[in-house]
Amino acid sequence: MNLSMRWLKEFVTLDDMPMRDFTEAMTMSGSKVEGWETEGSEINNVIVGKVLSLEKHPDSDHMWITQIDTGSGEPVQIVTGAQNLKVGDIVPVAMDNSLLPGGKKIKKGKLRGVESNGMLCSLSELGLTKHDFPYAIEDGIFVIQEQCALGEPICKAIGFDDTKVEFEITSNRPDCFSVIGLAREAAATFHKSFSVHAPAVKAGHGSCADMLDVKVEAPDLCSIYSARIVKNVRVKPSPRWMRERLRAMGVRPINNIVDITNYVMLEYGQPMHSFDLRFIEEGKIRVRRAKDGESITTLDGVEHKLTVKNLVIADANKPIAIAGVMGGEYSGIVDDTTTIVFESACFNGASVRTTARDQGMRTDASSRYEKGLDPNNCLPALERACELVELLDAGDVLDDKIVDDHSSKERRRIQLDAEWINRFLDIQLSADEMKAILSKLECEFDGDDILVPTFRPDLQHKADIAEEIARFYGYNRIPGTALGGGAQGKYSERQKFEHTINDTMLALGASEIMTYSFISPKYYDKILMPANSPLRKSITISNPLGEDTSIMRTTALPSMLEVLSRNYNNRNADACLFELASEYLPTSEDKLPIEKTKLIVGMYGNQSDYFTVKGMAEQILEKLCVYGWEIEAAFEETSYHPGRCAVLSIEGNRLGIIGEIHPKVAENYGISDRVYCFSLDVDMMYEYAKTEKTYTPLPKFPAVTRDLALLCEDSTPVLTLEKAIVRGAGNLLEKIKLFDVYKGEQIDSTKKSVAFSIILRSGDSTLTDERIAATMKKIMKELEKAGAILRS
């Protein structure tokens, strides 16, 4: 919301103060200033001059040599290319060393050999348009028709020197979307008196009772509808003062009637509308719900299909405006309009909001209505509009106003509980001091009851009153105290568990990433997810920004691959990344999905291979004390290389997956390097993590190491042999170390040689040769059962 300082000062007398002090104080009392600017502040040393003479430039067929009187006695010679000047014209003169908007500098110089000591300016060179000065032409020098003195700075002379302040108005304060509302706040902020003049309409041009019949048929959606008729409308430009104010507020002047409606809306915060009476069939105005199937073409030429949810202003037969949003195409003021109806009404905010949203058109009026306007503001605004019509001689106002009022005049009562407020805010003000603050905001009192003005629908509870007291007492005068009570802050066990995952992954050399939780359904194709996979059933966003962010991921794999791909394309030679990522698994339609946390790790480059990721997975599981997991080759995980993928499980539940990404998937992501990933279910790891540790004494007796070179089928997993060794060695086994896997010459091509170091140790004695031999025999027996023999 822009505010003209000049307009503001019509309602509140402010001491002269630097703008910075004004904006600071307003901000601190709750009307936040986003910025401010003085019009024409970019213009310097541009003054009013009068054309004394015009003479053709000897060396140009279009330039003129002018002598300009700038009031200094000595005429100034300026060469101009404009063709619209005549002797005696009053013009803006940019003198030598002057500044124009956009940082343009004017210096004296020679134009085709003739000295020119400045420049005569057009409207646009001053940053203005024809809307600001309708009498001026666009392509020529701005010939000024204002009362002004020669030599006067141009901005002052043409009233282009107002200061406009931009406020951020919060949604609870529709009253502050107006000059009057902000003036009230300013008066309370600076302890000044505030006065709004009561509009007075002379009228005297006859009765309108038989010309217009107004009826509110939906009083739940329209608490008051008021109207007044103006005949013999004289459409012309508005006077300069009105145009200046509209401009300062960021509204383009159009003509006197349109300008009056805008002016009143800005001043009172009450949207106004004007209808051409000719187009109101039978002179009947009906405020009613639209009928299903009805439609209207609005002022902007767009046709809208209406439903019973939309409130309309209708005549005897059809809608002529969408209430509070926009008028119909024939409702506007045209050149031959003679009689108009001014509308000032209060529509239900929620209803306007829904309609504006459904019809896809938010307007200045609708955005005001939807915040909830004061029904008691309608009549003063209507009167103000008619007063301005008379002031501007824009038409003849008829005598009576037509009102259908269903609004409550009752003011809300809130008990002034000074003690509670003092305790709540930790301040000490007397009830009278509080009343003094509230009076400034036009609250009245009935004993201990505060009578809240109807323009403040936000004041409903004593906490709301506390805020009013706090903001004018000064938020920053309230002390700061430390919280009492001895609360113990802490992280939950689960949070600590996740911290451990993060720290361990970082230590293992993986960098943390953060990715969007929503993806495109196409990403499932990209990772070759089977068409019938249950993971394709995702939570779908009904109003997504685009397809790429339209569903909640059921797997974090595409997000990881996306990031790896981006790094690969950015020519980062290697990447090793992880994320604690959420996956969203739908349950039933009206229930929330299950949000699962997964640890997902991805890498390429850096000589990584399958065993690099597997090692990482093993280490994180070890660090988290998750034991007893099983691993099995997986051939049918479609995102992964069928020969290089394993599934981890624990007690038959799937814990995670490790593997090389399928080359086709990598290709889909534009990565020609090998990509490795693993993913572990954090919830399950947490469930199985052994949290309590006990100390095992360091061994007292020596260990023995025996090496075994075995021969088995190439297809036998090493894990099978390891398990056999575990079974055979029993509790003497300390460790198995694989040290060689060999295939090639000297061995049958269907076989492989596998070599282990087996470390045995007993906790209660030094192992004897006999015991070792017996154990090795048991191990060999198990190994043979598993299909391995000693390599001779």
Next chain:
Amino acid sequence: MKQELEAIREKAMRELDEAKGQQILENLRIKYLGKKGELTSILKQMGGLSAEERPKIGQLANEVRAFIEADLVKRAAELKEEETLKRLEKEKIDVTLPGVRRELGAKHPLSIELDAIKEIFVGMGFEIVEGPEVEYDYYNFEALNIPKDHPARDTQDTFYINDNILLRTQTSPVQVRVMEKQKPPIRIISPGRVYRSDAVDATHSPLFHQIEGLVVDKGITFADLKGTLETFVKRMYGEDSVVRFRPHHFPFTEPSAEVDVQCFNCHGEGCRLCKGEGWIEILGCGMVHPKVLSNCGIDPEIYSGFALGMGLERVVMRKYNIDDLRLFYENDVRFLKQF
């Protein structure tokens, strides 16, 4: 024999002096002191000496032996020292060559700052609570005093799943869930992902992180809110930070405030960083609206509380001078490794 012994001593001394290397030294030891060594063979001739001479020669022989032994030890030490010096000289390297590094992972900048913020609040007695991101409309809006058709819903452009389920636009629903379940005193922060339908650009993202806080107890005042947040800001931005509380509006708090910290760059003068305002807005807060308390089954006549909320991305962008929010979600390792 005496001369012979003297000669041996002389010779041994000379040879030991010239010996280079431990092996030569060992050979000399055998040569002189070994079972078949020169000294030994002389001593074997002692039998032929007179009883008078024998002790004298014996003593001399012992002296020579002791002398050679001592000289051997001394020479050995000398040689070892020489060898050590030689080895050290040979092993000289260019110590300025780069070290061999193990790859360390980099923590995401959002994580780094989020952890720092959590740490501060945990230190002030807060617990950390998380909740669902896909949330019921009730928890995200209605319980927070934002009924359907409330204009505040416009400022939080929401992604809907259906009429009742949405992607949370704030982490406040977590607070509602806590209040429903837990009796005061409550002192929590709820960090997490939130969603708003803003198209991606340098300063907007449809997904970002918020940290919200909630305190509910008997007798919590606006002054407690101020004191707590002042402490937070000083821990976060330094003891000399200047803070101000500015009235604002949130539907779920009353009174509401935004907290500004004086611009670190210009100290309030106004500069490009603070867009000329001299202050930088860092968080929103307020006293929990009595309606919100009663919606959650907490009697506002007995209890009061305050809530606060801040956006993580903005905090991190300011801290590291990052000018494009997209970098956080692009995860280029060259970006990640900078923090």
